Each structure stands twice: as structure tokens, then as C-alpha cells.
Amino acid sequence: MQQVYSIPKSIKQNSTFTFCPGCDHGLAIKLVAQVIDELELKENTIAVASSGCSVLLYDFLDVDCIESPHGRACAVATGIKRAHKAQGYNKFVFTYQGDGDFASIGLAESLHSALRGENITAICINNTNYGMTGGQLGPTTAMGQITTTSQSGRNKEYHGFPIKTAEHIALCEGTSFSARVALYDIKNIINAKKQIKKAFEYQKKGLGFSFVEILSTCPTNWKLTPQDSHKKIENELIKVYPLGIFKDIEND
Amino acid sequence: MSHIKIDGNKCKSCYLCMDVCPKKLIKKSEKIGKTGNCIVEFDDKNQECIGCAQCALVCPDMAIVEVYR
């Protein structure tokens, strides 16, 4: 008999996630930690946390972390990557951001990092609302979706349309990889890890900006159980946000 | 004998692991956890666990800490 599963080495021992019960943030961070372990990146990584529930990352991940102002994670990561490079160090730098952070307040920083082809990786948790601040409408809130600031549902006259982040990032010439994944069942969780790994490997190879959007749950603000939240993704949200790889310069 | 180890201090009673266990070996226990709900326990009297680790993979709180096959 052998041990086939253990807590990733890149997770601080004895740490307990402080996310709400059933929140996909925990699962996403676990997958990131597994990939860091598999690629042996722990000692060379600098993670850039952002504002939102995603900021809690540095409480759990046992790598060097820095917190950036709301939305500016890709700009901070750019500085870290370039400053180290100028000194002869090739650090592995990635951001972990919410959808509000990446695609609303930080859209300029995010998109321009992709356009410049910064050799960094961004992981964006798309839970279709501003989780930490209480579930307000975000740039990714689906049409008709009820949030605390769209009480009768998102509508095009008042709120306009949601952003398809992974598709937009794929259009940038500096992007090496852009994919959208989900975590609602085992098959998708395994695929999500595979795409995160690919995005990290592309940075290691120096191919440019790599991006993974993770379609995630926010059971607390959606006011659903973790199970029903996953069903919402499977039955409703993947129609709005199709899963797949939108750019892959090694295979396109 | 395949088995798993659950850390009750980390379990937040989301019950996602109960749904994925192909043998339905994870059940609600009598113990109340930090969220005020019953935490889960591994109940494998007939040694049915196949050590697939799907429960550990889905647990968002890393409360399933070890799997042996």
C-alpha cells in the first residue's frame, strides 16, 4: 500500500483555508500548489495576490508573495519580473486575481500586460460577482443574474454586457496561452490542473503572457449550496462562458 | 487496505466529498465542526475503499489530508 495523495508541499503546513464552505477558491489554490510542486517552482516563485477573496492566497501558499493594489496585480508582476531579469534572475511570477480585480478595475493593466507579452502568468477566478465585498454585480455577471446591485437581474439597458475575459486575452498578440476551465466535476478539475500547468510551462519557456480563467462558485453570495452552485455552472454558466483553449501558440 | 484520513478541524461540512465517493463511504458524523454543522467521517466497515482519491481532489478545504491505495 502506498500513499497516493498528500497535501501539496507548496501549501503551508497546518494552514486552514478561510474561504466560505465549498468555495472553489480553495480548490483552485490547491491545484496551483500541486502544479508548483510538480514543476519544482516553489523556491523560485513570486506570487502576486490581488484585492478580493483571492488575496487570502498568501496565507496558505508557501512561496514568496506580494499583495498588489486592487486590479494592479499584472502591473506589479511586470515590475517584479523585469526588475529581477535586469539583475540576472529569472523568477517565476504569477498573479492570482478575482474577475472584478482582473477584468474591471484592473482591465487596463491586465490587457496591456498581455499586449506587451509580459512573460508572466495570470490566474483569474471568475465567480461572476464581487465576492469579498458582498456579491455586487461585476464585469462578468451574466445577463439576468441577480446580485446585490442588480436586484432585478443584469439587463443590457442599464448594465450592458458581461466580458468574455479569456477570449479577449486570446486576441492580444503578446499572449502565448489563454484558456477557460471549470471545477464542477472530477473531469473538469483534472483538465483545469492540466491547463494551469501548461500556462506555467509557457512562462518557463519564455513564450509570453499566459492566462487561465477559472469559472468558479461563490456559494455564499449566490445563496446556493456548494452542490447547486456547481450545477449552476454546469447547466447555465458554461453556456455564457464556454470552456476551452482560445489561444495556444505552440499548437495553433 | 485502501483508506483516507480526514482532518476534522479543517472540514467545513460542504459535503462535496460525499457526492464523489464512488462507494459512498463518506458520511455525516455526529460531531459538530467549526461551521456549526456535522463534519464528515470515513465509514468503511467492509473495506470497500479503492483509494481513487477523488474525495481528496474535490475537497476545497484540504480536509482530506491523506489517501492510501
Ligand SMILES: Cc1ncc(C[n+]2csc(CCOP(=O)(O)OP(=O)(O)O)c2C)c(N)n1
Ligand atoms: C481601490 C479599491 N477599490 C475598492 C476596493 C474594495 N474591494 C475589495 S475586494 C473588491 C471586489 C473583489 O472582487 P473580485 O475581484 O471579483 O474577487 P472575489 O472577491 O470575488 O474573489 C472590492 C471592490 C479596494 N480594496 N480597493
Ligand code: SF4
Ligand atoms: S465570498 Fe464567495 S468567493 Fe469569497 S470566500 Fe466566500 S464563497 Fe468564496
Ligand code: SF4
Ligand atoms: S469536501 Fe472536505 S470540507 Fe467538504 S465535507 Fe468533505 S472533508 Fe469536509
